[in-house]
Amino acid sequence: MARPEFKPELHKKYFRRSLDLLPSESAMFDYSRLTILYFGLVGLDILGGLESLTDQYKRDIVDWVYKLQLVPNENCPEHKCGFMGSTTVINLKTDPKCDKYCESNVAMTYMALCILITLGDNLSRVNKTAVLRGVASLQKSDGSFRSNYEHGESDLRFMYCSLAICNILNDSSTINVNNAIKFISNCFNYDGAFGQNPGTESHGGSTYCAIASLSLLDSLSLVLDKKKLKILERWAVNRQICGGFQGRPNKDPDTCYSFWLGATLSIMGSLDRIHKDRNRNFVLNNANQLTGGFSKNMDSIPDPMHTCLSLCGLSLIGDDNLNPINPALNITVRAANYLRHIQ
Numbered sequence: 001m002a003r004p005e006f007k008p009e010l011h012k013k014y015f016r017r018s019l020d021l022l023p024s025e026s027a028m029f030d031y032s033r034l035t036i037l038y039f040g041l042v043g044l045d046i047l048g049g050l051e052s053l054t055d056q057y058k059r060d061i062v063d064w065v066y067k068l069q070l071v072p073n074e075n076c077p078e079h080k081c082g083f084m085g086s087t088t089v090i091n092l093k094t095d096p097k098c099d100k101y102c103e104s105n106v107a108m109t110y111m112a113l114c115i116l117i118t119l120g121d122n123l124s125r126v127n128k129t130a131v132l133r134g135v136a137s138l139q140k141s142d143g144s145f146r147s148n149y150e151h152g153e154s155d156l157r158f159m160y161c162s163l164a165i166c167n168i169l170n171d172s173s174t175i176n177v178n179n180a181i182k183f184i185s186n187c188f189n190y191d192g193a194f195g196q197n198p199g200t201e202s203h204g205g206s207t208y209c210a211i212a213s214l215s216l217l218d219s220l221s222l223v224l225d226k227k228k229l230k231i232l233e234r235w236a237v238n239r240q241i242c243g244g245f246q247g248r249p250n251k252d253p254d255t256c257y258s259f260w261l262g263a264t265l266s267i268m269g270s271l272d273r274i275h276k277d278r279n280r281n282f283v284l285n286n287a288n289q290l291t292g293g294f295s296k297n298m299d300s301i302p303d304p305m306h307t308c309l310s311l312c313g314l315s316l317i318g319d320d321n322l323n324p325i326n327p328a329l330n331i332t333v334r335a336a337n338y339l340r341h342i343q
């Protein structure tokens, strides 16, 4: 079969469109507008397309992102911290303790920080003390993190976001790192991969969160000895089916797992164990050659998340046209280097 064509300019246009204008069906997802910005800007950065944005356009985005930052006050000092997903969520509900509805969460805060770094902002307007105190207040006694003050749910996704926030802000002193590592270790299953919580099914997404978290803490070898690393590598490599990657056994492949599992293997130094060409073909076959963008599979339409993560996956396996990414932070190497420079 002929190798599908890769059209970087078309994908840049897809992201430019999704940054400026979305179909009306997207209105219901307005509470998480920030995620579209995150995937669009990281995706454009991988494509080398950030230069097409004017300085004023970038400044406007940075100012909008800072508007999503909650300011702590004495009524609710802890949960008024971090970033919300959109300006429109403010008036959705009135919390008796707050003058505004506090819908910040660690995923939005992580993405907000990534957007700011990607656009060259030096994070000087981030209320670091409040953000770090807020993240610490979400850590439970078992070491896990909740997503925000309002919701009880805790799993490895919010562990990863919390640790990435601490890594970006260069301060893990407010959280209990040992307990976090213990929790991650408890999510390791007999089959060689990680579930979202102890005793839950192994999954590519949660496995990425575990490995990226441990990598950010420089603690991979604390949880995974040689034997465990070997079975994890085997589990991850075996998720490649029909060229692409599935999230767990007996499921269909989906382009986003070329990132979740590709990044996991990249962090472990084991990417050479996969069939890169077949993976590249799978991902490229899910590109829309008319509108640009990538979908999760042949039966779906493109979306910003799968487009960004497809490009991340292609970048990891070494596509010459794409800028390299930092697999643990999921921003470009360029942006990660800039971050170390401003820290």
Ligand SMILES: CC(C)=CCC/C(C)=C/CC/C(C)=C/COP(=O)(O)OP(=O)(O)O
Pocket: 107, 157, 160, 161, 203, 204, 205, 206, 208, 209, 246, 247, 248, 251, 252, 254, 256, 260
């Ligand atoms: C930092 C952060 C937010 C990380 C998220 C990591 C994560 C859990 C990724 C997986 C996302 C995904 C495609 C879920 C679908 O589950 P499904 O059960 O519908 O799909 P499946 O059939 O492919 O398993």
Ligand SMILES: [Zn+2]
Pocket: 254, 255, 256, 257, 296, 306
């Ligand atoms: Zn997916």
